[in-house]
Amino acid sequence: MDSQTFFQLLLPGLTTGCVYALVALGFVLTANVSGVVNFAQGEFVMLGGIVAAALVAMHVPTALAVVGATLTGAAVAALQERLTLAPVRQTPHFIRITITLGVAVVLRGIALILFGKDPLFLPGFTGDGVFTLFGAVLPIQSLWVWIATAALLAGTFWFLKFTDVGRAVRACSTNLRAARLMGVNAERLTLLVFALAGGTGALAGIVITPIVLANWDAGVAYGLKGFIGAILGGFRSPAVAVLGGLGIGVVESMAAGYVSSGYKDAIVYGVLIAYLLVRGGVFVFGRASLNTGSNEP
């Protein structure tokens, strides 16, 4: 395989992988504090892109649109937590998961009504030009995606490592119950982390939109692919989740380039199922299988 084609697949793969990585990060953080895998996680990406594009189309300055759309994502996620998860902390797990799926459907519906069926366009932050790297031709917007992702990741890891609240989040990810017993205010923390995850997802959606357009129904795909990253990290390690997200982006891009673009999703989802089966202990037999693939993240 020649190296130019390789990079022409690898680098755009990494770019979309950035979005999956941020979604994966959101999955891990929210799951750890709330105990629920939020099926609406991918919808925040969709929401971010679509709101930013709509604002810019209304001649709002790009910078302002970015901030507005990010805040929208954060606010919607916080609202989701308040309205649909906080009241049902005691109900069975499978019901809470199904509720998040319902919220995802609502968000798709709202986007469809407010912004229509057609994909929305958002111009690149610094024009729609291209640049060349290792022989691969890439939109300049890719740089923005990389920078934004790097900044968000650095910020998140700093937050987790060096702030009290961040430490509380990590405590929750080790043992939710113990953390609550130790006086971590789970209510406030959950709200905060949802807002954070919503904002992060939305920002990811904003920076990628100049490259891929914003579609009302794109959330499911972002969600599923980000989920792959999250599960690679076992819903425990944010860092592995991020790497997993990047990896999925690359796999997807390679599959599209070397196999067929029609089958790329099938391949990525096939990889997901295969991985879930391995991790879920499907190939573990006997008593050892009893303790694998637990219900809680």
Added chain:
Amino acid sequence: MSDLRAYKRTLALAAFAIPIVIYPLVYSGSYPVGVGIIAGAMAAGTVGFVLLIGYAHQLAFGQAGFLMVGGYTSAILCTHYKFDPFFALLIGVCLSMLIAYVIGRPIMKLRGFVLAMASLAMQLIFIVLAIEIEFGGGAMGTHGVPKFGMFGITFTSDIAFYYAAWAIAFVCVAIGLNIDRSRIGRALKAIATSETAAGSVGIEIVKYKVQMFVVSAGMASAAGSLGVHYLRAMDPNVYGFAYSLNLLTAVIIGGLTSVWGGALGATVITGLRELLRGLGLPLWESIIMGTLTVVVLITFPGGLAGAMGAVFDRIAGRNRKFANVTVAPDPSALAPISDAPPKGAVMLEVENADRAFGNLKAVNKVSFKVEAGMITALIGPNGAGKTTLFNLIGGYQPLNGGTVKFLGVPIETLLPNEIAERGIGRTFQNLQLFDNMTVLENVMCGRYRLNSAGIFAISARLPMVAREEEATRQAARAALAFVGLQGAEDMLPTALSFGHQRLVEVARALALSPKLLLMDEPASGLNDTETERLAELILRIAALGITVLLVEHDMRVVMGLADQIVVMHHGEKIADDTADNVRAHPAVIAAYLGQEAHLVETAS
């Protein structure tokens, strides 16, 4: 009470069937009948969904993928090969069930959200395949699908199609109801509440999950076929992600815990969709469906069917939440077990059992024997490894080394349900009752290993199934009478006191007709009177010829009760003797009894 249930079933059937039969006679226009056909098709597809999600709590969200299989099978066979539509529908059902079996075997070992994601991914792969594979017509799909028909007769009238669709839906509901009130229905509910306890009574967890995955795939496929004959076309978008969600919403609104719920929900959802279309608001569909899903789940998880059931119960006075239960054991309720090995034979033999967690040797080369007809107690201070040892015997954890033999046969690699299958019952330190079933049904679950009705016999409700159910019910009543809980049969376990709940667990284990009963700290959480009563119960259990092995903390219980005592400390066995000898054993006094030993001695 079962009379009342039969009455409720009949009432539900009437309430549902009569409007369905009358509807096309009243609204005979092609539009309302068409809406009715769509609702009927969807109703057929929801039944399996209810069993899978509502009963077994298995989040196979992507089940609409099998509507595609059915839809494409019907479309291709009927359009290109002129198959009889009903015959094509059956082929689709078989094909879907076959595919579901192949996929379900691995996938249903996954749990919770992991299963949900895998299932959604499966559906998305189906969609990609439908777009990419040529013979289905690719993204354009297959058009010109003929009208529905059966046995060579094409239904030119939509009303005939309407009745055919609903007849198929009702067959699905009937199968669902048959499964609901059978050992498989109980198994599904048991799996939903506690896989640990389900295993302890012999329920094969993965097997029943896979069965429901296959059954629901078959029903979904039938729904897919019916829908395609109405639309007269099939393409990859017909049963896409949106349909999947509508199906889910239908099940949730109708009621996750009732077989009828799905059909009811399908009717409501279809009506609602048409209403929105009529109002010129088709885009609002997803907002409203999503909102309904969320609101119903938060405010009333039982859905419409659940609400109606609650109303019926209130009117019929089935509100037994606060009934008083006085314990009045009937020692003659259970007959001594017939297949007991001779007294003194080796029932259970643990040899060099080893189990480490990291560097901690929880159980370190422990060997002991349990003789038939005896009560053996396993004691030791906190963290001595008693419960771990128990879990090694019961099948909940793998051994790092050593063997466990039951009646001379090694069982150390068997799973909990296989161990229960051989006649070992068990109770848990932390109660593991099935809160979604009545006390009687809980105990009926214990009869698992003694019954044989399979999915085919149960779906068709063969006469042997009814006979077996009746026998199971009698045996469960007897076990409840033996522990003294007559009158509590139709209550939910959560309505009972802690002590009574423990008795239910004992009754459930006794319902297995076990040769060996494992009891994990049966006295924990009980007051003095209850503890005394429990000791007496254990003696009566032993008198039935059932060998008892119990882990216990409370010295008073053990000393008066056990024929043999095994003492553990720091994962090792330090004594193994009669109660009197153990009490005098210096190592035991040093490690465990200490002060308390003197108390026991002075007390006795």
